[in-house]
Amino acid sequence: MLSALAKPLNRHQWISEAAYFLAEARDFESGKALNDWLEAEIDFCEMLINAYMATLEEDNQPITICSLQQLASLLGIEHSDELTSKVELVHVIQNATRHRSCFQYEIHNFCREQEDCRWKSECRKLTAAWYSE
Numbered sequence: 001m002l003s004a005l006a007k008p009l010n011r012h013q014w015i016s017e018a019a020y021f022l023a024e025a026r027d028f029e030s031g032k033a034l035n036d037w038l039e040a041e042i043d044f045c046e047m048l049i050n051a052y053m054a055t056l057e058e059d060n061q062p063i064t065i066c067s068l069q070q071l072a073s074l075l076g077i078e079h080s081d082e083l084t085s086k087v088e089l090v091h092v093i094q095n096a097t098r099h100r101s102c103f104q105y106e107i108h109n110f111c112r113e114q115e116d117c118r119w120k121s122e123c124r125k126l127t128a129a130w131y132s133e
Contacts, residue, residue, distance in 0.1 A: 071093065
């Protein structure tokens with residue numbers, strides 16, 4: 001599923017071009033190149049996560065450990081194949097995109113703070129399944 005999405009994407013090229021356009025929008029102000037690159041990296045990761053979640057929703061497919069490992073790998077997370085828990089995988093993905101790794105924490109006040117969280121629906125499904133057992 002994700003490999004088909006990632007093949008046309010060259011991570012480095014995409015980030016490089018996005019960083020260039022961010023710099024261009026600021027009239028190439030000096031000293032901001034690293035910030036532009038980091039912002040472009042986050043945008044790239046967000047794009048992959050959004051495509052992943054949209055594909056799952058469109059195909060009415062559940063999140064699997066295998067697909068999360070693949071997503072983590074595409075995001076550049078090393079040793080993602082060694083992680084075997086959905087919660088662990090989502091946490092490292094959230095950390096890689098500089099989001100608070102709140103997925104499946106006992107305190108769900110974080111969800112109220114993060115209206116745009118792409119993991120909220122899956123988090124609630126897993127929590128409901130655990131509470132019903």
